[in-house]
Amino acid sequence: MEKIYTSLGLMSGTSMDGIDASIIKSNGEDKYEAVFDQYFKFDEELYRDLVYIRNKINSSRDLEINSVLLENLERKITLFHASICKKIINDYSFDIDLIGFHGQTIFHNANEKISRQLGDAYLLSNLLKKKVIYNFRENDMINGGQGAPLAPIFHLLLINQNQINLPACILNIGGIANITIISSRDLKDLRSYDIGPGNCLLDEWVRKNSEERFDKNGELAKAGKTDKIILNQAIDNFNNIKKNNSISFDIKDFDLNFVRGLSLEDGVSTLTDFTAFLIYQSIVTSINFDRDKKLNILICGGGRKNSSLINGVKDKLPSNVSLCLIDDYKIDGNFVESQAFAYLAIRSFLKKKISFPKTTNVTKPCSGGALIKNY
Numbered sequence: 001m002e003k004i005y006t007s008l009g010l011m012s013g014t015s016m017d018g019i020d021a022s023i024i025k026s027n028g029e030d031k032y033e034a035v036f037d038q039y040f041k042f043d044e045e046l047y048r049d050l051v052y053i054r055n056k057i058n059s060s061r062d063l064e065i066n067s068v069l070l071e072n073l074e075r076k077i078t079l080f081h082a083s084i085c086k087k088i089i090n091d092y093s094f095d096i097d098l099i100g101f102h103g104q105t106i107f108h109n110a111n112e113k114i115s116r117q118l119g120d121a122y123l124l125s126n127l128l129k130k131k132v133i134y135n136f137r138e139n140d141m142i143n144g145g146q147g148a149p150l151a152p153i154f155h156l157l158l159i160n161q162n163q164i165n166l167p168a169c170i171l172n173i174g175g176i177a178n179i180t181i182i183s184s185r186d187l188k189d190l191r192s193y194d195i196g197p198g199n200c201l202l203d204e205w206v207r208k209n210s211e212e213r214f215d216k217n218g219e220l221a222k223a224g225k226t227d228k229i230i231l232n233q234a235i236d237n238f239n240n241i242k243k244n245n246s247i248s249f250d251i252k253d254f255d256l257n258f259v260r261g262l263s264l265e266d267g268v269s270t271l272t273d274f275t276a277f278l279i280y281q282s283i284v285t286s287i288n289f290d291r292d293k294k295l296n297i298l299i300c301g302g303g304r305k306n307s308s309l310i311n312g313v314k315d316k317l318p319s320n321v322s323l324c325l326i327d328d329y330k331i332d333g334n335f336v337e338s339q340a341f342a343y344l345a346i347r348s349f350l351k352k353k354i355s356f357p358k359t360t361n362v363t364k365p366c367s368g369g370a371l372i373k374n375y
């Protein structure tokens with residue numbers, strides 16, 4: 001009889017404001033059921049510590065210089081993960097087989113083959129007395145990949161299980177925007193890449209120029225006026241960077257210098273149009289599809305709640321491209337990433353492939369993640 005695993009996925013994104021936790025039941029292949037999703041906010045001290053340390057880490061050398069700070073913060077963030085896992089398991093009496101522990105990304109540089117996530121899997125396993133899968137990106141990078149994006153194999157499962165017509169895409173707008181292109185049911189055709197900034201520039205600008213952490217519903221962008229000259233120059237500059245053929249980004253790859261001097265609202269408006277144009281441009285130039293065929297694009301991630309951003313993309317697209325929320329298919333768009341790492345944990349445990357040549361640029365399909373049983 002086929003084994004169905006119960007897996008708890010934990011994901012902390014580039015906003016660094018908390019943890020998305022999801023429990024799924026899956027065979028690690030073609031069956032999947034979401035049974036639990038919840039967000040757990042970091043306390044103010046942990047949030048500030050994470051922002052502080054990320055701002056200090058701009059190179060691999062900085063990882064060495066700040067090793068003691070990183071070690072202390074890693075323990076704090078692991079204890080926070082452990083506390084929410086205990087609460088979930090105790091409150092809901094779930095019998096968890098595996099924990100997919102992504103950790104908090106502090107530094108990602110595909111060229112240097114370094115992707116550093118804070119999170120002590122040995123400590124987490126010991127505290128919870130559970131098998132923990134972590135370090136999902138290393139094997140991909142060892143085999144020539146860029147270590148990201150890793151969710152495409154789960155995106156394919158979502159498309160297949162919900163019988164969504166092909167071709168279809170899943171557009172994730174987190175701190176970084178990435179897209180998965182599904183033209184057939186064949187894994188060899190699965191394609192994905194990071195587009196560029198999603199929420200990261202918007203969030204950073206709002207944090208630096210106000211008491212808020214993000215532009216709720218895109219209201220600040222609506223109140224501002226885009227500086228067209230700055231916008232066009234920024235797009236040109238980004239496209240020159242993109243010529244390096246990078247398919248994965250870190251938020252450190254982008255900065256706010258080009259909107260320096262603008263008001264809060266005008267800066268948000270300009271950054272929103274910048275981000276929207278890059279997403280639109282990526283869709284129309286990188287996806288080869290028949291203009292007579294309908295293309296379904298399902299949006300997930302926090303950026304889908306920003307109506308100014310979404311409308312900025314939607315207004316430019318050709319009529320045969322349908323842009324909709326993944327929630328319209330009864331999939332919670334807040335928890336696609338955490339569910340993905342619950343699924344990846346199962347695949348990792350079963351030694352199944354999690355990354356592919358057209359998703360991370362890895363030389364051949366490869367497995368990933370490390371199993372820790374420290375109890």
